[in-house]
Amino acid sequence: MRTEASSLPPVGEVLSALRTGMWHWDTAAGTVALDAEAARLIGLPANAITLTESAVRARFHPVDWNEIDGIVSLAVAEKTLAEARLRIMDEQGRVIRTVRSRSKPTYHRENGSYELIGTLQEVTEQPPGAAARSPVTGDWRRSREAFLLDAGRALAEARSTAEVLRVAAGLSMPGFSPDGLAVFGVEGDHLTVIGHHGHAPGEESPFMAMPLDTDYPAAEVCRTGRAVYLSSPTAYRNRYSAAWPLAQRFGRQSWAFIPLVVAGRTIGAWMAAFAYRVTFTPDERSVLTTVARMLAQALSRAVAAETERELTDGLQRSMLPTLAPQIPGMSVAARYVPTGGGLQVGGDWYDMIPLPSGRIALVIGDVQGHDVRAAGLMGQLRIALRAYASEGHRPDAVLSRASRFLTGVTDSIPYESAGRAQRGESPTEPRFATCLYVEADPRTGVLEIARAGHPDPAIRMDDGTVLMRPTAGGLPLGIDPDADYPTTRIVLERGETMLICTDGLIETGGHDLDTGWSRIRTTLEAHRGDNLEELADSLVQAVHGPSSHHTTGPLADRREDDIAVLLLRRSGRPASATPARRTFFTVAQAEPHRIASVRQQLRELLHDWSDPDQVDSAVLMVSEMATNVLVHTDGDALMVAEVAGEPGRRTLRVEVADGSDDLPHKREPGELASSGRGLVLMELLADAWGVDPRGQGKSIWFEQYERSTEQPDSTEAETAEPETPEPEDGGGDI
Template sequence: MHGVPPDFVAPWLRLPLSSPTPVAAAVREQRLVWVGNQEDMVRRYPRVAAALPYRFSLAAAPIAGEHRGWGALQLLWPADHPPHASRRDCENAAAGARRVARVLDAAGGPPDFPERPWIVPDELVRPHPEQDGRAAVAYAERLPEGALALDLHGRITFLSSTAARLLGRPADRLLGAVPWSALPWLDDPAHEERYRTAVISREPTAFTALRPPDHWLDFQLFPDAGGISVRISPSGRSAAAAPATAVPGSAQTAPTAPSAGRLQQLMHLAAALTEAVGVSDVVDMVADQILPVFGADALVLSAADAGRLKIIGHRGYSAEVLERLDGLPLDTDLTPAGRALADGTPSFFARPEEIARSYPEAPRISGKKAWAVLPLIVSARPVGVCVLSYTRPHAFTADERAVLTSLAGLIAQALDRARLFDAKNDLAHGLQSALLPRTLPRIDGLDFAARYLPAGRGQDIGGDFYDLIRLDDRTAAAVIGDVQGHNVAAAALMGQVRTAVHAHAAAGAAPDQVLARTNRLLVDLEPDLLVSCLYAHLDLTRRQVTLASAGHPPPLLRRPGGRAHVLDLEPGPLLGIEVAAGYPLTTLPLPEGTLLVLYTDGLVEVPGTDADSVTAALTDHLSRHTADHLADLRADQASDRAGGVLDRLIDELVQVGWPAGQHTDDIALLLLQATRRAG
């Protein structure tokens, strides 16, 4: 990285590909992402906007290698850049990403990722001509104002004697220091925020601060890619004329306020935690985004359950240590977790000796050197405990304690919501699984594979279903359908439809009659939900299939040695609408090697993409690749591996339909392959 201090990117050192950030979107969608200004960022990526409320433009270009995606290249422009990307901007970003991809491809494997990003020295990016540094110092000393230089980390790299005099501190005590840390009266989040604005937006900015007891100073900041030049001069303002927002700092009060950077990190983490859905999301969010920000090395997240602390997430601990800590009673004296949860007060231990005074076994169990024990409490109700630990002694500043204490409340609420979601989700999907067939019957002369994929997280259960019914030794019925909605009512109706279809098929009804009788049942039930269904009667003796459709997407068909195409079926109306509805029949030959792909609309209805285009891509994939699958099937026909070939084909079809994953609707697939009869 270059041109940005490391603490600015601390919340994004590790990101899941699903995160709502420009760089993750570029990798997911394999396209250039451009964010023109702050308004654009707020609209599209509000979490990032909360953490970086500055004026700048951004481009994220995917680093696409020859055989794999490596990541993304992110470029920032200052505030004076136009909000619309020029052709040159896009070409430069894409060209840079391609160059990085070629280097990574040539390396032959993934690089070793450092714990912290590598900082590209300014000299490698912007070579400066050789000049006499003494002349520059002499120039600064002749100025009537104070001159001071900051690097991108906020450290003082140069100051004139006038600047040292105005700041009231010798130069040797300020060089290498951060102003708001070295000078208590500058430790105001508003002042640090001016510095951060200058670094990101690359716009000059200014502020006025009071050096006790009554010296008002004007600070003017002039940034570029290498750092910030600061001009300091007396403002002539009196204390009585101080603005209402100016609060003189003091050594006793200033350190208690979290820095601007910490406040923005807290806003970012709060936004991130609101998006966590399940318990695993909360654990990943804490591990990937909170640990790096505070420099911690390990994590244990425990939930209060039946009087014990059950570990539900962890990082950086061995299995032996976790086994020792899991299931401790809430009143345990082995670690401070129980006491912290009982009195609701966070505990901070900077070194092993501190924790050993009250809990002598704790440092020996974990082998860590410092701990932050955060009780997780919601509405006076204990939820759990979050323990951050360090492999080296760590003195917790007042800033860190304040932010971690605030974060504990946010983690508690996120964890409480996540546990409720997981409980509801487990119940819903348990019901879904109970309504779908546990196993499908083996039928001589027919190979098959089936898959049900629920919608992305945050959705309730859906009504997609499939079934394969053995009618006799040489005939079978295949059915797939979709009940409108994602709720318990949809799942319950799905169970009724599947049961009705199964019963009518087993009774020997023809395909059109199976749908007609099921339709009359639904009309009587008046469910107020739409149901589509496709029924296929497979006669493996005559080598033919007869199909009837109730408003369902037509299946895909591939003949041996031919191209795949969409079957042209005349559909009847959806089930449950018209009591006297008829369902036309279509009969087709089913020679050995014929492949039928039955699916629900969740496979092809991709937001922002035409369903016909997705269907065309699926048929093209079947045409180009199914020949190899069929060869594998013929080779494996006598084994149990044939179903595995079709299972892999299902994976490929889902990938074609949803290349970025995260499908937003349920998907059901049933693949049927006519094979040679055994014996």
């Protein structure tokens, strides 16, 4: 007994009767197999044949052939058939017929190749007017390519979700443009509306929190990852009868719901609704799918950036302290500017700690690195420092304990590095940190400073003079758990401001330590007024341009290093209308190299002295005095310098004290003597000088009286002594 199926003729006979050919294209092998009818349709003898891709390509119009890759890719993405209209050419390049191809593509992920099995069927050529409007014509293709380039550029530049949605709403697609857009996302097992355009506010309410199993096109797209095209209200109503009443009231005629896919995962759906009928040809679907891919990538970047900014803000708020609004007798300002890239939170930090004694501690530091681990270590170290300070320890003890703490934290890193190396990851090295700790007495202005490898503080005097304050210091924290951190004591006079900062403020922009400090000095000297907030902004702006208290965004992307700045000003004004400038400096027996810093301090103090020759003379004399203390006594040299009086008529007084009771004696050294010229120089160069015995030790002093460079010193003119070179590390006997 014959079954019903056995009465059907073979498939090949049916296709031949319908003048439809079959073909098989294997991109991995680079061959195309054609049956007899397919061979005839492309202009070859009517015999089954297998050709190379290049041989088949020669039979098709080049414009149409170039469309095939896009059509196949779209069909694979949408899991639909690939349909194309192709023009067949003869050997002279003339179009002999037009065929319609329909195929089912299969993508082989292991080698990235396609395999297509399909049919060819001759179709009637379109009239000239219709052909001009065909999606495969050159004009449409050029406008489409220009549109996609512009759309991709605009979406790539969008930095937030709102901006991405604005760009998507403004896209004008070639030949067809939707008048209603909506972007759907997925939260758990519910659909949500991320944004929309072309709808009144509140009209998205029925679609918010819609379960993913709802019979609604966007929900189906999110579930399956396949696009849904509805070319008419009838098609919408027949396929989604339950959701049709929600869509009917908007009066649209066609809809495209396209998956938003990132890294193979469907993150949502994009709806494009049209006020007129759209047939959604392969070319139109290709444009919509390409835009959806770019839109998905842009949304993914925007969401990641917004999450990163939110995390950055949270880290900054948790790690950076709130400065005390009022400190009796003092005011404080601070800035933190992160480097670009990553979480924009690095290893720089500052802190202000109320102490049990009623004083305050100001801390600034820099953990090595600009990554998340640096930020984590910074947070731990900041908490440890605050705990040690709150216990009432002195500055040197606070830094010693902090160094032991950081050493203990990083002791586990070698084990971590070994594990990372076994996993093929780059090892993480132990970190160290620089730090400057200042304990300030608001009542007296006394500052006790301990320094761990950090840049020295700077002092801006009330008249704008800026001095670097060299301080004793030790190794950075975390290098030696037994390191010592000597304390330096200075006094912040009324009207003076202390600046402490990390090296990001100094060395950014190709500057080294010297040129960077010169740039900061210029900003400090140019500042007018008592407003520390304005001064803090000016310092950061001098390096990077305008900034806020905590800068992020495009400006922060240009940062070379983190910046932390702390300013401390002692309130009030000096009693005198023209306050004296003064500085002091100690040179220990074991630190003869610091004599160079003594000379630099004096030059900075005399930065606006009218006669540069007098400045050179003063620097030479103080260098001789300090050197002789180190050479001829067993104690340290203490230099105190003061400038007092009205500009143009000021007096410089410099004293160098030591603990020896032996008074200097004037000598007459010979031409070849290497010492004994100290008092001779002072008689020649100083306007006045002397030696004052003290209870323990003595003080040698000299004075210079400011004069105009137009009035040469009579003593120098008469003696006509040659200029005496400044010694590098000291001079001879007094």
